[in-house]
Amino acid sequence: xxxxxxxxxxxxxxxxxxxxxxxxxxxxxxxxxxxxxxxxxxxxxxxxxxxxxxxxxxxxxxxxxxxxxxxxxxxxxxxxxxxxxxxxxxxxxxxxxxxxxxxxxxxxxxxxxxxxxxxxxxxxxxxxxxxxxxxxxxxxxxxxxxxxxxxxxxxxxxxxxxxxxxxxxxxxxxxxxxxxxxxxxxxxxxxxxxxxxxxxxxxxxxxxxxxxxxxxxxxxxxxxxxxxxxxxxxxxxxxxxxxxxxxxxxxxxxxxxxxxxxxxxxxxxxxxxxxxxxxxxxxxxxxxxxxxxxxxxxxxxxxxxxxxxxxxxxxxxxxxxxxxxxxxxxxxxxxxxxxxxxxxxxxxxxxxxxxxxxxxxxxxxxxxxxxxxxxxxxxxxxxxxxxxxxxxxxxxxxxxxxxxxxxxxxxxxxxxxxxxxxxxxxxxxxxxxxxxxxxxxxxxxxxxxxxxxxxxxxxxxxxxxxxxxxxxxxxxxxxxxxxxxxxxxxxxxxxxxxxxxxxxxxxxxxxxxxxxxxxxxxxxxxxxxxxxxxxxxxxxxxxxxxxxxxxxxxxxxxxxxxxxxxxxxxxxxxxxxxxxxxxxxxxxxxxxxxxxxxxxxxxxxxxxxxxxxxxxxxxxxxxxxxxxxxxxxxxxxxxxxxxxxxxxxxxxxxxxxxxxxxxxxxxxxxxxxxxxxxxxxxxx
Numbered sequence: 001x002x003x004x005x006x007x008x009x010x011x012x013x014x015x016x017x018x019x020x021x022x023x024x025x026x027x028x029x030x031x032x033x034x035x036x037x038x039x040x041x042x043x044x045x046x047x048x049x050x051x052x053x054x055x056x057x058x059x060x061x062x063x064x065x066x067x068x069x070x071x072x073x074x075x076x077x078x079x080x081x082x083x084x085x086x087x088x089x090x091x092x093x094x095x096x097x098x099x100x101x102x103x104x105x106x107x108x109x110x111x112x113x114x115x116x117x118x119x120x121x122x123x124x125x126x127x128x129x130x131x132x133x134x135x136x137x138x139x140x141x142x143x144x145x146x147x148x149x150x151x152x153x154x155x156x157x158x159x160x161x162x163x164x165x166x167x168x169x170x171x172x173x174x175x176x177x178x179x180x181x182x183x184x185x186x187x188x189x190x191x192x193x194x195x196x197x198x199x200x201x202x203x204x205x206x207x208x209x210x211x212x213x214x215x216x217x218x219x220x221x222x223x224x225x226x227x228x229x230x231x232x233x234x235x236x237x238x239x240x241x242x243x244x245x246x247x248x249x250x251x252x253x254x255x256x257x258x259x260x261x262x263x264x265x266x267x268x269x270x271x272x273x274x275x276x277x278x279x280x281x282x283x284x285x286x287x288x289x290x291x292x293x294x295x296x297x298x299x300x301x302x303x304x305x306x307x308x309x310x311x312x313x314x315x316x317x318x319x320x321x322x323x324x325x326x327x328x329x330x331x332x333x334x335x336x337x338x339x340x341x342x343x344x345x346x347x348x349x350x351x352x353x354x355x356x357x358x359x360x361x362x363x364x365x366x367x368x369x370x371x372x373x374x375x376x377x378x379x380x381x382x383x384x385x386x387x388x389x390x391x392x393x394x395x396x397x398x399x400x401x402x403x404x405x406x407x408x409x410x411x412x413x414x415x416x417x418x419x420x421x422x423x424x425x426x427x428x429x430x431x432x433x434x435x436x437x438x439x440x441x442x443x444x445x446x447x448x449x450x451x452x453x454x455x456x457x458x459x460x461x462x463x464x465x466x467x468x469x470x471x472x473x474x475x476x477x478x479x480x481x482x483x484x485x486x487x488x489x490x491x492x493x494x495x496x497x498x499x500x501x502x503x504x505x506x507x508x509x510x511x512x513x514x515x516x517x518x519x520x521x522x523x524x525x526x527x528x529x530x531x532x533x534x535x536x537x538x539x540x541x542x543x544x545x546x547x548x549x550x551x552x553x554x555x556x557x558x559x560x561x562x563x564x565x566x567x568x569x570x571x572x573x574x575x576x577x578x579x580x581x582x583x584x585x586x587x588x589x590x591x592x593x594x595x596x597x598x599x600x601x602x603x604x605x606x607x608x609x610x611x612x613x614x615x616x617x618x619x620x621x622x623x624x625x626x627x628x629x630x631x632x633x634x635x636x637x638x639x640x641x642x643x644x645x646x647x648x649x650x651x652x653x654x655x656x657x658x659x660x661x662x663x664x665x666x667x668x669x670x671x672x673x674x675x676x677x678x679x680x681x682x683x684x
Contacts, residue, residue, distance in 0.1 A: 004055040011038050013048045013101075013118040013194070019054040031055045034117075103143045104192040110149040117142060120194050126156050127185030127200025153200050156183040160209045161237075164218050164247070173224045173248035174214065176576045177236045179208040206240045215247070224248045226316040256308035259327035261361050262301040265526060266291050267352045292364065293346045295429045300344045300354075300363065302329055325359045332364025335386070351387060354403065357559075366404045375400060375415070388419075394432075410459040422584070425572035429580070437583025437601065444581065446512065446521055447557060448618075453528070454553045458500040461546050463490055468543070481666035482537040491532065502528045520556055527552070568601075574608070586617075592625070595632070610634055620644065627653035627664070644673045657681055 005022055006282060016032060023030065029055070032446040038050040038184075101115035103122060112120055123140040124130045131150040132138040139426035143149075160180040164171050168525030185200025209326035215233050219225075227249040236245045308321030323672035332339065343499030344354070367386035375382055382388060387404035394400055394408055394415040402526045407417040409426040416433040417423055423436045467486060491499055509525040526548055531540035539545060570582040575598070580586060585602035592608025597615075604617035609625040620642040627634045627650025638644055640658025647670060649655075654663045655673055662673070676682045 001602060004033070004053060006051060008049045008051050009038075010049060013215070015050045015052045016054070016117075019052060019270070022057055023054060025254075026056075029057055031057060032117075035152045036232070060571060067456060102192040102194055103196055105187065105190040105196065105198070107189070108151060108187045110143070110151070112143045112145055114145050117374055118194065120196075122421050123195070123198035124198045125197050127183075127202060128152070128187070129154060130200050147656075149382070151187055153187060153199070154183075154220055155185075157181075157207075158183075161206060162210055164215070164222060164224075166222060167194050167316065169252075169319065170317065171250040171252055171311070171319070172246050173219065173314045173349055175236050175245045175247045176242075177208070177210055177239055177245070178242040179206050179210075179240055179390065181205065181632040182207050187367060208237060210237045212237055219248065223315045223640060226250055226314050227311055250313045250319070251311045253311035253321035254309040255321045257306040257354070258325045258359060259305040260303050261327060261329070261354075261363075262303060262608070263354065264298055264300055265293055265334070265352055267354045269436075281468040291352060292350065292351050293635035294349050295346055295348045296388050298343055299346055299352055302344065303344050328360045330360070330362040334365025334367070335363055338614055351404070368404075369402075374410075393427075418567075423571075423582075425570075427572075427619060428576070429574075429578045429589075433580075434570055434572075434578065434580045434582075436581065438568045441564060442582065443512075443521070444601065446505065446508050449501060450524070450553055450557060452501050453498070453505060454557065455548050455551065455622075456495060456501065457546070460490065460495055460498060461543070463494060464543060464546065482541045484534075484537045484541040487509055487541060487650075489533065497530060502532050505676045506533075520552070523678045524549075524552060585619075610636070617642070621646075628652065640679075644671075645648065655681075 003023065007015045007019030007022065009018050010298040012034060016027075020030065022028065031056070034050075035054040036051040038049065039048040062216065074174070082327045099113040101113070101120060103110065103112040103120035105111070110122070114120070116172065119142045121140055121142055122130065122137070124137050129152040130141075131152070132141055133148050134150075146432060158181045161176075161178040163176050164173055165176065184203045184205070186203065186679055187198075188200070190196045202426055211352050212233055215236070220226065229245075229247050229249065231243045236243070236247070242675070257532075305324035305326050307324050311319040329341075329344070331344070332353070334346060335344050336347050337343070338345050344363060346365055347463040348365045348367065350367045353364050353366045355362045357593055369382070369384045369386060369388045371379070371388065371390045371392070372671045373379065373384060374395055375390055375398045376395040377398075381399040381401075383389075383401045385403040387406070388400060388402040388405045388411075391401065391409050393410040394412045394417060398415045399418075400406055400408075400416070401418045403420045405423070406417055407424045407426075408417065411427045412425055412429045412432045413436070414431040416424075417529040418435045419437075419438070422438040423434055464483070464486065467490075473539070506529055509522050526542065528628045530538055531545065531549060534540075540549070568582055568584040569587065570580055570585075571578075571587045574586070575588065575593040575596045577594070578596045580596065580597070580598045581603040586598055587607075588606045589607050592606050592610055593613065593615075594609075595612040596632055597613055598604065600617040600619075600621075601667050602613075602617075603619045604615060604621040604623075606621075606623045611628045612634050614635045614637070615621065616637045618639060619634055620638055621644045623636070623644075623646045625648040626636060626646050629650060633652070634650075634655070635654045635656065636644055636646075637656040640660075642657070644655050644657065646653075649668050649671055651664055651666050654661055655680050656662075656676050657673060658679070660675060660681050661677060672684050674684075
């Protein structure tokens with residue numbers, strides 16, 4: 001029984017091909033009956049598909065060869081009576097049948113053979129222009145035997161690009177060359193098919209038409225006359241890909257040397273591991289090996305500046321080196337100049353103290369005060385311009401202040417200890433305030449907040465410049481009324497956090513007014529308020545004032561940055577209900593700290609337990625145990641680029657990295673917390 005199917009398609013041709021695929025047959029093996037022609041509606045409304053019926057032709061099995069089989073099996077040799085012309089005619093007839101309904105390209109020309117039921121199509125691709133009956137074909141067209149086709153190939157020429165750039169210091173003239181291209185297309189032969197895509201075969205020819213004389217003329221126009229490299233110019237005219245060539249080179253100036261100080265003694269204390277006594281206390285007597293100089297000993301040699309040698313630019317101009325700066329030396333107590341100020345000699349015996357900030361150096365001899373008993377009501381407070389060593393304790397309500405280091409071998413009870421440099425406490429700190437470093441706590445917090453303002457302000461200034469350079473800005477009346485409306489728009493849409501940080505800084509300056517001994521902190525507070533919080537236009541609403549404000553902030557922060565020579569530390573055994581500030585590292589060797597506030601400008605290390613309180617470490621925190629089973633609030637904070645390491649963290653402990661906080665819901669061990677690139681706290 002013959003196999004039949006009904007097939008649908010967008011066109012008769014599509015329906016036939018779908019049916020053939022289902023039957024697994026060729027056109028010669030089926031009978032085709034068209035049931036419905038396709039119709040097209042408006043916007044596809046009312047359109048109908050093509051419907052065909054395909055019936056597979058069944059052939060009866062042959063029991064004996066018929067005449068066709070016999071003829072097919074005959075091998076025809078040269079003596080065959082069948083002529084070559086007959087064979088050729090037969091092949092041509094078969095070939096013509098194979099070409100029915102197809103189109104092809106041969107030797108640059110389009111050929112086709114149409115069919116009663118199907119017309120071949122051509123789609124125009126890249127590099128080709130196709131004209132059908134003298135009209136340009138846009139995309140796809142139907143081909144008939146009566147159509148006249150003309151094929152044109154496209155041609156694209158990209159010119160050589162080049163330019164000369166003189167660097168900022170006028171030391172180099174750099175030639176940037178990007179050779180051009182010529183793109184041409186040829187028409188390939190395409191085999192017969194019901195649909196072909198006509199794409200040209202692309203051929204690219206590199207064209208470098210850079211002219212040697214043109215380069216010399218451009219150099220002359222740019223006033224480049226010194227150090228011209230003609231070989232480099234010639235090489236640039238022959239490159240086949242984008243390259244850069246230094247075609248003129250000047251002579252760099254030789255920079256001089258600023259004045260400097262050569263120390264003849266080691267002014268840094270040699271760190272030693274503290275000795276733990278049998279009772280658990282620390283022996284700080286042998287903690288550091290502090291350097292000492294004697295009267296008459298040469299401490300340092302002052303070297304004058306050495307000026308540099310000028311250079312020559314490619315425009316034949318003299319390039320002056322940066323002026324070498326002299327060293328400004330300020331002598332403190334216990335030192336003197338000799339030999340016309342080229343050497344510094346100790347006039348007293350003591351510890352050498354050297355403070356250096358860029359080209360400013362202060363040098364002095366620090367004396368030591370040794371207090372053999374407790375500091376209490378009977379002895380009074382201690383204020384000393386050198387080092388202080390207290391062999392007893394500092395008792396209730398007492399104060400110790402020193403320009404150098406402070407060592408307390410026993411306890412500090414409800415008292416205050418302030419040192420310009422480091423503080424060492426042999427036992428416990430109870431209900432006390434410990435401050436180590438040049439700055440007080442308020443200055444440290446103010447500098448921290450001001451640093452955040454500086455970062456945001458730099459971005460704010462760039463945004464203002466970007467808006468002012470936009471064409472839309474030129475049609476506004478901001479240049480008449482001032483930039484306050486622009487500031488408000490940026491603060492509302494892009495810089496909301498800047499307003500919050502500025503308010504925080506203003507409030508901090510208000511609370512610490514008496515502790516901020518430099519009026520510039522308060523002045524900055526006033527200027528920030530006028531610039532960002534005022535609703536009335538004023539002189540601060542301008543780009544010049546913004547830049548001035550940014551420079552003032554940078555200058556103040558640079559001045560209050562802690563030089564490495566003055567790096568401080570606080571070391572103790574245990575702290576309870578105390579406030580500890582240090583511009584360097586804070587280390588607690590013993591049981592830990594309870595309900596205390598600690599600010600470390602360096603690394604915070606707690607070998608014991610942290611129970612309650614607030615801890616901040618600018619360079620990261622390393623803690624053995626944090627939190628409490630009773631739920632006392634414990635918060636540990638570090639900047640966004642630092643880590644927190646805790647061996648055992650209790651439920652309820654809060655850590656903060658940058659602005660992101662995390663509260664632990666259960667006890668965890670061996671955590672190392674940090675921020676990832678998406679500002680999320682990660683653990684490992």
